[in-house]
Amino acid sequence: MKVKAFLNHGRWLVECPEDRKHYNEVSPGQVDFICLGCYPDLRSVLYRQRTDGLLEPVPDEAKREITKREAKHHEIIFPRDIPAIMELLRQRNVSEMNWLPGETLADLKAENTAHGVGSTVPDVSIIEGQVD
Numbered sequence: 466m467k468v469k470a471f472l473n474h475g476r477w478l479v480e481c482p483e484d485r486k487h488y489n490e491v492s493p494g495q496v497d498f499i500c501l502g503c504y505p506d507l508r509s510v511l512y513r514q515r516t517d518g519l520l521e522p523v524p525d526e527a528k529r530e531i532t533k534r535e536a537k538h539h540e541i542i543f544p545r546d547i548p549a550i551m552e553l554l555r556q557r558n559v560s561e562m563n564w565l566p567g568e569t570l571a572d573l574k575a576e577n578t579a580h581g582v583g584s585t586v587p588d589v590s591i592i593e594g595q596v597d
């Protein structure tokens with residue numbers, strides 16, 4: 466199943482298409498994901514005794530591999546213009562770094578303007594009295 470990624474508080478997320486309750490963090494460039502909520506064994510650990518007698522958690526690679534093979538993989542669809550989106554959102558506080566599929570760069574620019582976010586450097590075309 467194909468799932469569209471969206472940006473929430475500066476993080477790229479996908480909604481689990483199986484239960485629509487889990488949100489998984491993903492990275493641009495990542496082609497697919499397995500829901501960590503549906504398949505918690507992807508983070509399975511074993512406890513190994515250290516030389517000082519204490520136990521330390523280590524990844525249970527065998528269990529993780531089996532889970533990965535059996536789990537449903539979902540294809541991720543990212544927007545094409547991530548650099549341009551990030552350029553506009555970088556100017557905001559992290560809690561306002563949000564983007565949803567369908568939102569255009571013009572929408573983001575308008576939101577930035579409405580909230581007084583963005584460059585405070587005046588447009589050079591309006592500067593008068595040039596000295597040479």
Ligand SMILES: [Zn+2]
Nearest residue numbers: 481487500503
């Ligand atoms: Zn899930």
